[in-house]
Amino acid sequence: MELLQDRIKDNNNMCFGCSQANPIGLKLKFTLDGEICRTEFEAKEEHQGWNGYMHGGLIAALLDETMAWWLWFNDISIMTAEMTTRYSYGVPINTRLVVESWCEEVKRGRLYLMAGRIILPDGKVAVRANAKFMKTELK
Numbered sequence: 001m002e003l004l005q006d007r008i009k010d011n012n013n014m015c016f017g018c019s020q021a022n023p024i025g026l027k028l029k030f031t032l033d034g035e036i037c038r039t040e041f042e043a044k045e046e047h048q049g050w051n052g053y054m055h056g057g058l059i060a061a062l063l064d065e066t067m068a069w070w071l072w073f074n075d076i077s078i079m080t081a082e083m084t085t086r087y088s089y090g091v092p093i094n095t096r097l098v099v100e101s102w103c104e105e106v107k108r109g110r111l112y113l114m115a116g117r118i119i120l121p122d123g124k125v126a127v128r129a130n131a132k133f134m135k136t137e138l139k
């Protein structure tokens with residue numbers, strides 16, 4: 001499947017979530033499967049909060065980035081305006097995670113209501129997020 005990053009020719013990208021050049025970044029790569037944007041990630045020791053589990057703030061960053069990439073892929077430049085995160089299960093380190101996002105609604109042509117989730121290998125949804133993204137003139 002095509003990686004969305006391959007469509008972007010910007011060697012100055014140092015985004016914490018998706019830059020492949022940021023030495024402390026998550027180095028995420030995304031695909032679009034129908035209406036679902038998806039990435040995979042495996043948290044390591046340096047991503048921990050409590051021992052053995054991924055830090056909640058970094059979990060939110062994973063979800064924020066994956067929702068932002070759905071919009072970016074659809075050629076929409078945005079800023080995150082608001083986000084809520086429901087942590088149902090701890091996210092273990094050294095475990096392959098699937099992160100998905102999709103668009104639920106667009107209000108007034110400018111406010112994008114997005115949703116995302118993190119799925120554990122056994123199929124359980126560990127974390128769900130909802131966010132509002134505001135279209136901007138960043139591009």
Ligand SMILES: CCCCCCCCCCCCCC(=O)SCCNC(=O)CCNC(=O)[C@H](O)C(C)(C)COP(=O)(O)OP(=O)(O)OC[C@H]1O[C@@H](n2cnc3c(N)ncnc32)[C@H](O)[C@@H]1OP(=O)(O)O
Pocket residue numbers: 008010013015017018064065068069072078079080081082111132134136
């Ligand atoms: C090229 C290299 C590749 C790079 C790839 C990168 C991939 C992506 C990576 C991305 C990384 C991940 C992404 C990140 O991490 S983005 C970084 C985190 N986010 C920010 O820093 C955002 C900071 N905030 C802002 O910039 C502004 O406040 C925004 C842009 C959000 C709005 O300021 P703006 O001045 O434009 O709008 P306004 O204040 O006049 O309001 C306008 C209308 O909107 C309504 N409203 C406002 N807020 C909300 C709300 N929460 N719910 C419902 N409604 C809301 C408001 O009431 C008003 O309504 P009305 O009065 O008209 O009826």
